[in-house]
Structures are given as C-alpha cells and as structure tokens.
Amino acid sequence: MVTLKQLARELNVSISTVSKALNNSEEIGEETVRRVKELAELYNYKPNKVALSLKQNKTKTIGVIIPNILNHFLAKVLFGIEREATKLGYNIITCISNESLDKEKESLQILANGSVDGFILSVAEETQIKNEVDHFKKTISQGLPIVMFDRVAHDVMCDKVIVDDFDATYNATKGLLNEGRKRIAFISNIDQISVGKLRERGYAKAILENHDMEPITLIIKKKDDHQKKIKSFLKKNKDIDGVIAADSSSGIIAINTAVNQGKKVPKDISVIGYASRADSNHTLPRLTTIRQHAKVIGANAAQMLVHRLQNMHLNEDVKTKIVKTSLVKTKSILKENNP
C-alpha cells in the first residue's frame, strides 16, 4: 500500500501538504493539489483505514453478534444490516454466538477493544434462559452503544428493534377462529426464547377468549426428531383443524405431514406459520406465512446504531422500534377467513 509519506517524497513536498491536498483543503495551491491528486490516482492511493481509526478514535465498523446464522430469519436480518451499513459507510464484523452466553460475552469483549464503534445483536438463547445482562450493561457503560433486535433483553437500556410477535400471532389465531376452526394447535420449536414465548401467549390469548376452548400446544425440543414429533402429534389429535407454527420448519412439516396423513389442506386443516417466501414454496399448497420483514429489521437496526454513533454527544433517550409483520395468505387457509 502506498502511504502519504511515499507520495510526499516523490513530489518533494511535505506529508501534511499531501494530506491537505487530498482532503481538498483551501490552504493548498491549485497546481499542487493537481499534482498530488494525479500521483495519488496513479498509485491508487487509499488512506490506511487503521491509521485513520486510531487517529479519529472511531472505526466505522459495527460489531454484529448473531445467535445462529443457519436460522433463515437471522441470516436475512444480517443481510439487511450489511446492506444498510454499507450504504452508511460502515463495515460489519460478524460474530456468531451459537446461542451460547460465553461466546456472546467473549465476542463483546474481543470487539470492545477498539475494533468496533458499537454493536447490533440478538440475544443468545442461553443468555435469555439465564437472564444475564451484565455484559451488555458493561459494554454500554464503556461507551459502546448496542442495538438489540428480535430477541431483546428488556432490562437493558438500549435501542431495540422488535416484531409485533404477540399481536401477529393473536391476529393469525383469530383469523383461523373466524374461519370456524375449533381445534387449533400451536407448534413451536423455539419455546425457550423470548419471541417464542410471545407467540405462544398471543395464540393462547386468542384461544382463551373463547370460553369453551383450551390451548393445544406441541413443543419441539432440540434433541427431538422434528418430523416424527409432529407426525405422532397430528395422528394422536385427529380433530385438529388448524395449526399456528412459531417457526418455519414446524409450519412446513405440519402441512406436509397433514397431507401425507390424508388430510386436505385447507379443507380439513388450516396452517399458518412464521416463515419466509422461499419456505412457503416447500409445501403444496403453499404455506400461509407471517412475514417478519427481516431485512427491514436489519436496516432499521443499522440506522438506529449509526444515528446514535453520530449523535453520541446528545445522549438521546433509547428508542424501541416495532416492525409490523404482515400476513401473506395462500391456499393453506380458507379463502374467507375474515367474517
């Protein structure tokens, strides 16, 4: 890499002259500016990022800590973050906590040594179970702002981007009730994390508003055979005529299994799941999905963080942004499910 020093020597001017010329300082003579820029162009000079970071005490880099990159929703949020961050002139350093509290702590630690200006993260499962938040608070008190998305720690004062999980699930369940469904089940593979709980509560509320109904819930555990569990669940509960799935796999497997067991979808059973467009392709009929607009969530998180970084001195109050889901209806539910 060419440095200012090298350019300066070659041009027989001082380093600071070169620096100023390249930064369009008024101080420098027109002719000099031209010469400097020409040579810089020729050598493809690019200011050294590390030196700039050191000097200006900011890296223009965001630390992103994702619990699980193989989760399609989280990958999509990452996509949104990356795109927005790039647009705003920031790079992202990605760490994967793998749902582990220790890895999360460690990532925070390692990047807080000057590598990044702030963090965007979704809380690891283990962290949520143990309800630990000190590492977040410590990071923030060190002057590194955090934006949390989706799985957030409510006890931590920081900017947040969340989904209206409770309302969305409540409304989806209401929709199935309005179709006339009487035995609606809730299937979840994400019972341990905050959003999973919110979804379950939204479902339960809608069900319990009918005095003659009770929630029917199937929780899948990590170690379970996902397909087998749902198969035997549907076999045992033959009267189930509706399913709300808290995660994409459960929704897909529910439809495919129901069809396989000879049920007609949506005649005999309606299915709605949290999933993305690509997922809905994996069933026939396509799965009706609650879309979380992951990319928007990511973009919002990036915007909030950058905004805070650029207004650190103002000490603004923390904000929570709610990104509304939308229900994309397909043939996995009855046509007129609104009265």
Added chain:
Amino acid sequence: MVTLKQLARELNVSISTVSKALNNSEEIGEETVRRVKELAELYNYKPNKVALSLKQNKTKTIGVIIPNILNHFLAKVLFGIEREATKLGYNIITCISNESLDKEKESLQILANGSVDGFILSVAEETQIKNEVDHFKKTISQGLPIVMFDRVAHDVMCDKVIVDDFDATYNATKGLLNEGRKRIAFISNIDQISVGKLRERGYAKAILENHDMEPITLIIKKKDDHQKKIKSFLKKNKDIDGVIAADSSSGIIAINTAVNQGKKVPKDISVIGYASRADSNHTLPRLTTIRQHAKVIGANAAQMLVHRLQNMHLNEDVKTKIVKTSLVKTKSILKENNP
C-alpha cells in the same frame, strides 16, 4: 478504554515498563509486574486493537465475501469460517456481494485499505458469467492472499477449497440407474454458476454412458415460479422415474410435487438433491441428500488462509483442497440402489 499511558501515570512508571510488564517481559522486576498486572486487571485493561494493527501492520482480521447469505449452503460455510477463524484468533469482516461483480470489486477495494490481512470468498454469479478476474489478481498482487471456495475462478492463482461436484452428481445418477431408473431428469436452479454446470455435466456423463438414453433437463430461471415450473414439468413428463436436483429447493419441491400428483416416492420415482439435513425434513419421505459438508469447507478455507498469512515469506505454491461430499440415503430412493 484504559490505555497504557493512564496505567503508567497512576503507577508512576513509564509506558514501556507497563507494556513490558503486561507482555511478561523478562526485563521487568517481579514486584513491578505484579503491581502493573493488578491495576490492569482492576481497570480491565485490554490492548487497543487498532493501535496494535497499525504497529504490527497486520489486523488479524479476515475479509469474507459471500455472494448470498440467504443461500443455506453459503451461510453454513460462513459459519464454518467464523468458527475456525475465531479459534485461530482472527475476526471476520463480512461483505455480501449479492452476486454482483461491482459489489464484489468494491468490497475487495474497501477492505484492501488495511482493514484485513486476506480474503476468503466465493465468486459472484455475475463475475462468473462475465469471467472477470482482474480484481482478484490485483488484490493478490497487493500482498493480500485470497482463498476461494466452492465457486472458484480457475484462472486465478490462489488457494482453493472445492467440492467434488462432478463426481458426486455422476455417482448419484449412476445410483439411480442401478435402481433400474430409465427416465432420470436433472433439475437446476443454479445453471449459471460454475458448480451448477459441473453438476449438470456429472449427471449428463452418467446418462450418456447408456447409449439409449438422453439427458432430460429442467433449468429454473431467477424470475420463474419455481413450484409452477416443476409442477408442469413433471406433469408433461409423466414417465420420469428419477430426479437429480442441483439445489435444495428443487429437490424438495420435486418430491412434494410428485407426491401431490399421486406418485409414490420412491416406488414410482426416486429423488436425490443437493441439500442439508434441515432441508431433508421438509419432505415426506425425507429427501436423499448429497451433503457438501459446508462447515468443513469453511473451516478448511480459514485454515488455508491463516496458514498462508503465517508463512507469507515462504511463498508456498497454491493448493486446491477437495472436500468430498457424502450421500445420505433415505426413503426417497429404492433401498437397494447398488447392484
């Protein structure tokens, strides 16, 4: 963040003494070392990464350029890279090229300003179509090594990690032939990229070895309705009794569609697809999959890059590592498909 300067002042010693003490230099007295370490611990001192990078002219950071993070295989490779890199003491800066040549060039450019020590990347689709490689060569000549994985540019001299796509597809197709299948189709949603072509060629070779057979190929385009295309393809070609799918969605949709059209899997039709474990859960029966061991690929790429970074002076020859796929057989093919 606490700095050496602050510690030094508080302890009434010089900065270098503090530095040496923390780095366990033999030079410093036992007692001094103790005092320094104590205070450093108290203040939770961490050496400033940026300053270190500047000083040592290396960042211990790897630039990773992924064409598409929503592709499960690529996400999984990223996972493998991250884990191995972390293990080796490296961070990763992630850029997403979004299959665009310009974004790929730009990412390379931006990170080559001192932000990273080297790159791990998979070539963008547009880059492969236009067959551009200058930006890679330029980066390498600037002293930043590249490791390419999966989609590689053969004209670029650099380390590579690839999959035995050709052989794996050839063998899978042979397997179906050995079952006695006569009308085996190849379905691909990734016809434009190098690995897609390799897979098609592997399939074609196996088919053409039978003098009475012809390849039957369905290429899905980006703008197509994936489900519809496969549906009408299978409807039009009712005699198809085997499918090799080049990508995971095609495999899943093929099974679900076949079942939907009243075919028995695997009695009437066998299906094999490039897909991961999670995907195979999305069909009944489960999809027989060619596993690419994405995490292993990622880990290998990270190892190769770090090895090269740590042996830059040796100027070793470039290597290409082939990671073998494995075929995971399930009930989507006939039990005895080997003669």
Added chain:
DNA sequence: GTGAAAGCGCTAACAA
C-alpha cells in the same frame, strides 16, 4: 501556500 510537530496507543531498540 507550505511545512514542522504533536499525538492517537502501542512495541521495541537502545540508553541509562
């Protein structure tokens, strides 16, 4: 209009 010098945080050669 140009340059010298300080300083961001750190390491290391050299001096004391």
Added chain:
DNA sequence: TTGTTAGCGCTTTCAC
C-alpha cells in the same frame, strides 16, 4: 531493572 525514543499512517494546529 527501568526509561527514552522512534515509528506505524494519518490529521491538524501552529509557525513560517
């Protein structure tokens, strides 16, 4: 054993 100094690449204040 400890301290001084220079230098990594850059910006910026202050002299000239």
